[in-house]
Amino acid sequence: MIQISIMNLDSIRQFAAKRWYNPATTILFCLLSLNFNAGFYPDNVLVSFSESLYYVQESAESVSVVVELSHITSIPSRVEFKITNERATAWEDYLPVRGTLVFMPGEVQKIIAVSIVNDTRGEPAESFDLSLIDARNASLGEIASAKIVIQDDDNSLSANWLPIDTPSLYLELSDDTGGFPSLLGYSVSMAGDVDGDSFGDILIGAYENSDFFDEAGIAYLIYAKNLATIDDDYLDLGMNAIGFYGSQDLAWVGHSVSSGGDIDGDGAGDFAISGRFLSVNDVDRAGVAYIFFSSDLPQKAGEYAIDDIASVTLTRTKPFSEVGFEVFVGGDVDGDDIADVLVRANFDPTRHTGGVYLVPGSVLRNHIDGLIDLDVTQGVIRIFSDKAYVDAGRTITLLDDFDGDRLPEIALGSRNGMAFYAPDQESVRIPGLWILPSRVLLGKNEINLDKDEEIIRFNLDTDVSHHIAVGSAGDLDQDGLGDAIVGIAPTGLLEDSPGSAAVILGSTLSNLAGENALANEVDLFIISEEQGFYERGDHFGWSVTEKAGDIDLDGIPDLVIGARGSSLNGIQSGAIYIIPGELVQRKLLSDQSILYVQREAEVMVVVGSRDLMLLGSKRRISNASDIDGDGYFDILVGAPGEGSNGDLPGSVFIIWGEVLTRLWVQVPE
Structure with missing residues (x-):
């Protein structure tokens, strides 16, 4: 037995x-x-990091990263690991390691120890990636890569880096959403002088706000005079602003906001707020652009249904038009001394085509308290393309006159590179930027972006999809012609290529009129991150100056460029780069064609102060208005990500020009 x-x-x-x-x-x-x-010994044994993100103080001198097996095994399992630089540099910030982890039978946890170099330099947060590769007797799990962020603790960031929450530098505008997402700060605009007190007012949007209806959205108008009563660095919008909320679910009111001119002729600033997904008269997601005349506004702070207050409503009668994806209220394009409005819409959603309507101010004056159908109203100019996947107008701005007719020129941004909307079809390369001299508009009711010979078209010679932001750079070289600033940011979070911005001088644009222009064949001044010193996925160039202002009062307009995914001071906390116009001018005069932001001590970087803050997200950054009346241009920038309480309401920051100028690094000549 x-x-x-x-x-x-x-x-x-x-x-x-x-x-x-x-x-x-x-x-x-x-x-x-x-x-x-x-x-x-199951077949699905996985090996992975226990966490995808580690923070370590520089003074800690080492970091321990945990690697785990999902099951106990009876035979050895192996996995190799390696380090890849991001912002951190091997040997300067950490000691590189590479090797193989061996899990003996019964072992389920191993430690990778990385030594951190503790220097005495003040510097922004730096990071590197640890990756697991080539597993044997196991498979790579979901967390096969871990980011290690080295946080500097040498008292402060280096002299030309400032956290956004530097005392006295800023005023934060926010709203209590009860912990729900709002995306406040996705859209921002200096509203001009709406109330007639000679100070610039503020317009901001929060298109996912659900205070009244689910994702109905809300936009706020804040008078500059209300800011003077604030004793600290925080303003509650619910108590100190006029709010305009959507009156139906998924209206997305506040997706775009804009102001910059007087439409009704009363001398005060008028403005526009979009409701991108709003349905009108049973037309699903027709979208609207609401126009507000200052004389129609409520006298008291509070929150109002936007349909009850708007002076004029712009829309289409075709579903999924999404009128108001972007709106722009600016100068006088047609020369009648009345501010005009530009609004983007989807023209043919099935072919992924978008374009822009130019609505003259004179047309708006004749439709007060009315609804304008953009396709049938006389005087409205339709700007379109016959080609599929062309989405002109994702960013819209007006450039100062460069062709000598004393009228502004229209600039339209898009995505550029390969379009990935149709996986079953060939990829399509599309233009990224169109510039329309004002003379193109004369006597026309529609303009074909593909055919008009006077339109300047820019393409990028790349297969990587880029987001194109465009703004007015003023007159940097002081030749009397308006210049442009164009942000060029890879759209993917993992694109291994630096973002950049291009300054296009008015003299160059005037010589290009009537030509197709490939960006690499045109004289451009490039502002870029340096190869090997940029953060993958930081989206440098995602947003640019809407209209450049002279922040440091040296007589030359200064530029602001956003990098919404920057992790210089926390994971995707965001950053904005402030480039002195005098520095750009100096480079131009010496025939230099590129400026690397990491090399120039005169470049000021304002960094986000919280993880996922996304400072600099919106396509436009405003820095051409003096909000507090001290004679300095202030900066208005959105941060629609995580709030100070860990929720996702978003914030908007006013960076005071006078304080910024005092803190700005001054390099002796």
């Missing part, structure tokens, strides 16, 4: 340690152990 002993084993390691020498049971034991081991 064969006797079988039953044992209570806590683990395979205990089981393997037992040695039975009874000849009567040895063969049976071997059979049992083989079956037992097969049952405890």
Whole structure:
């Protein structure tokens, strides 16, 4: 008779340690152990990091990263690991390691230790990636890469880096959403002088706000005079602003906001707020652009249904038009001394085509308290393309006159590179930027972006999809012609290429009129991150100056460029780069064609102060208005990500020009 002993084993390691020498049971034991081991080596053994993100203080001098197996095994498992630089530099910020982890039977956890170099330099947060590769007797799990962020603790960031929450530098505008997402700060605009007190007012949007209806959205108008009563660095919008909320679910009111001119002729600033997904007269997602005349506004702070207050409503009668994806209220394009409005819409959603309507101010004056159908109203100019996947007008601005007719020129941004909307079709390369001299509009009711010979078209010679933001750079070289600033940011979070911005001088644009222009064949001044010193996925160039203002009061307009995904001071906290116009002018005069932001001590970087803050997200950054009346241009920038309480309401920051100028690094000549 064969006797079988039953044992209570806590683990395979205990089981393997037992040695039975009874000849009567040895063969049976071997059979049992083989079956037992097969049952405890499942095919889905995974090896992965325990966490995807680690923070370490520089002074800690090392960081321990945990690697785990999902199951106990009875045979060894192996996995190799390596380090990839992001912002951090091997040997300067950490000591590189590479090797193989071996999990012996019964082991489920290993530690990778990386030494951190503790220097005495003040610097922004730096990061590197640890990756697991080439697993054997296991498969790579969901967390096969871990980011290690080295946080500097040498008192402060280096002299030309400032956290956005630097005392006295800022005023934060926010709203209590009860912990619900709002995306406040996705759209921002200096509203001009709406109330007639000679100070610039503020317009901001929060298109996912659900205070009244689910994702109905809301936009706020804040008078500059209300800011003077604030004693600290925070303003609650619910108590100090006029709010305009959507009156139906998924209206997305506040997706775009804009102001910059007087439409009704009363001398005060008028403005526009979009409701991108709003349905009108049973037309699903027709979208609207609401126009507000200052004389129609409520006298008291509070929140109002936007349909009850708007002076004029612009829309289409075709579903999914999404009128108001972008709106722009600016200068006088047609020369009648009345501010005009530009609004983007989807022209043919099935072909992924978008374009822009130019609505003259004179047309708006004649439709007060009315609804304008953009396709049938006389005087409205339709700007379109016949080609599929062309989405002109994702960013809209007006450039200062460069062709000598004293009228502004229209600039339309898009995505550029390969379009990935149709996986079953060939990828399509599309233009990224169109510039329309004002003379193109004369006597026309529609303009074909593909055919008009006077339109300047820019393409990028790349297969990587880029987001194109465009703004007015003023007159940087002081030749009397308006210049442009164009942000060029890779759209993917993992694109391994730096973002950049291009300054296009008015003299160059005037010579290009009537030509197709490939960006690499045109004289451009490039502002860029340096190869090897940029953060993958930081989206440098995602937003640019809407209209450049002279922040440092040296007589030359200064530029602001956003990098919404920057992790210089926290994961995707965002950043804005402030480039002195005098520095750009100096480079131009010396025939230099590129400026690397990491090399120039005169470039000021204002960084986000919280993870996922996304400072600099919106396509436009405003810095051409003096909000507090101290004679300095202030900066208005959105941060629609995580709030100070850990929720996702978003914020808007006013960066005071006078304080910024005092803190700005001054390099002696």
